[in-house]
Amino acid sequence: MWQIFLGSLLLSLIHALIPHHWIPIIAISKTEKWTNREAIFTTFITGLSHMVSTIVIGIIVGFVGIRLFEKYSSITTIVAPTILLVIGIVYLILDFRAAHHHHHFDIEDKTLQNKRSKTAIITTLSIAMFMTPCVEIEAYYFQAANFGWPGIFTVSAVYLIMTLLFMFALVYFGLNGVNRLNLSFLEHHAKRITGIVLIILGIVAYFVQF
DSSP: OHHHHHHHHHHHHHHHHSGGGTHHHHHHHHHHTOOHHHHHHHHHHHHHHHHHHHHHHHHHHHHHHHHHHHHOHHHHHHHHHHHHHHHHHHHHHHHHHTTTOOOOOOTTOHHHHSOOOHHHHHHHHHHHHHTSOOHHHHHHHHHHGGGHHHHHHHHHHHHHHHHHHHHHHHHHHHHTTOOOOOOHHHHHHHHHHHHHHHHHHHHHHHHHHO
């Protein structure tokens, strides 16, 4: 279980650090002249929407994994780490293919310059976040299924709590000018970092089990 906990913690941290999860909130907050409280509230609503869809799908994936583990335990102990490795490799390939097609955040984008109601903005962001569940966490649910429902609960709880906390911190520090890190590498290579982490987790899971 320590493996599942640490893996979930690491993925949650990397997931929260991905710029498109919180940079738009900072940009919109500054454009709309929101208070820190309003920005944090928006972060909570949009982040929760994203995590609800991710956790629901993850529980379904975990349930399938548990049923498979009950019947084919010798197979799933190999399949689960392999899935992490494969998805990690896919992320690396996607990152290299997108190397010449970078997208930069532009907080002066015209869509942000247009004043809109707070409700409309939050609703739009929430729907967008809800419709883009976190694939790397979904894959980790299958790994956690080898530990039954305690493993599924651990991934869900760590992902929910830690991702929200990390997002709160990033938005707060960003709004207050504390966060002056150069995020260009993370912005351009989030898939590469995620892929490497998934590959490492897959390798660790394989050797821990065998």
